[in-house]
Amino acid sequence: MNIEGQVAFVSGGGSGLGEATAKHLAAAGCKVGVMDINGEAAENVANTIEGSWASCDVSSSKSTEEAFSKLSSSIGMPRIMVACAGVATGAKLVTKESTATPLEKFSKVIEINLIGTINCMRLAAAEMTKLEPLVEGERGVMIGTASVAAFEGQIGQCGYSASKGGIASMTLTLARELARDGIRVNAIAPGLMNTPMTSGLPDPVRESLISSTLYPKRLGESDEYANLVQHICENLFINGSVIRFDGALRLAPK
Numbered sequence: 001m002n003i004e005g006q007v008a009f010v011s012g013g014g015s016g017l018g019e020a021t022a023k024h025l026a027a028a029g030c031k032v033g034v035m036d037i038n039g040e041a042a043e044n045v046a047n048t049i050e051g052s053w054a055s056c057d058v059s060s061s062k063s064t065e066e067a068f069s070k071l072s073s074s075i076g077m078p079r080i081m082v083a084c085a086g087v088a089t090g091a092k093l094v095t096k097e098s099t100a101t102p103l104e105k106f107s108k109v110i111e112i113n114l115i116g117t118i119n120c121m122r123l124a125a126a127e128m129t130k131l132e133p134l135v136e137g138e139r140g141v142m143i144g145t146a147s148v149a150a151f152e153g154q155i156g157q158c159g160y161s162a163s164k165g166g167i168a169s170m171t172l173t174l175a176r177e178l179a180r181d182g183i184r185v186n187a188i189a190p191g192l193m194n195t196p197m198t199s200g201l202p203d204p205v206r207e208s209l210i211s212s213t214l215y216p217k218r219l220g221e222s223d224e225y226a227n228l229v230q231h232i233c234e235n236l237f238i239n240g241s242v243i244r245f246d247g248a249l250r251l252a253p254k
């Protein structure tokens with residue numbers, strides 16, 4: 001897809017990977033709709049790129065439907081949907097006191113990360129199917145954000161790795177489902193990235209994660225993620241793929 005002039009919605013666009021993606025796509029000529037539960041952050045990012053913004057909780061159908069209709073009426077229906085909204089809450093199944101961890105510790109992260117991604121993709125795909133096809137019948141492209149924790153989740157990441165595993169495993173399913181409409185679906189599975197989500201990690205944890213990263217020995221940068229998003233959008237033959245983006249990091253059990 002030639003992305004210049006296309007409409008792109010980015011969930012979680014107020015910070016980190018989503019913010020970098022929103023700015024990168026805007027610099028490449030897209031009209032960008034920034035969605036975030038932190039409306040002020042979404043507005044700030046949108047203002048720097050002359051984009052639109054909407055405050056929304058991706059785990060709520062009503063809130064996300066309202067955000068889509070606000071963005072669509074201001075910049076049009078999306079050809080590109082990048083789902084970055086997410087949280088990294090961790091919890092073990094059983095507490096140190098041998099009690100079962102409250103269920104909502106797991107359901108909340110799955111609702112935001114996995115159901116939130118399905119929520120954005122169902123609304124984006126419905127709009128994309130109404131768009132005129134481009135070269136080779138392409139109507140749109142959607143990118144989910146999984147994690148390497150989808151494949152080697154660490155101790156305490158049950159809810160998080162389940163949510164990211166869900167994003168990884170639904171990618172091919174959706175690519176199959178939407179192929180007849182010319183809509184591609186892919187996911188990126190990042191390793192350790194330099195964003196506000198990881199800035200609070202204690203130094204020993206950060207050092208251990210960096211030392212498990214094969215090469216280069218550092219955190220990934222948000223701009224590098226955004227670059228990959230642009231490449232996926234532009235490269236028609238990338239479809240149904242979950243792309244590890246991790247400097248060959250393989251997470252240890254803890």
Ligand SMILES: NC(=O)c1ccc[n+]([C@@H]2O[C@H](COP(=O)([O-])OP(=O)(O)OC[C@H]3O[C@@H](n4cnc5c(N)ncnc54)[C@H](O)[C@@H]3O)[C@@H](O)[C@H]2O)c1
Nearest residue numbers: 012014015016017037057058085086147190192193195197
């Ligand atoms: N940073 C990493 O190392 C890393 C690694 C693998 C995967 N990821 C994934 O990348 C995505 C982006 O993470 P990040 O590092 O940029 O984190 P971040 O905390 O900087 O950004 C996440 C954004 O999502 C928003 N958000 C949270 N809950 C939301 C909700 N219910 N509705 C709408 N917006 C919501 C937050 O307000 C925030 O702006 C997440 O899905 C995360 O799980 C991050």
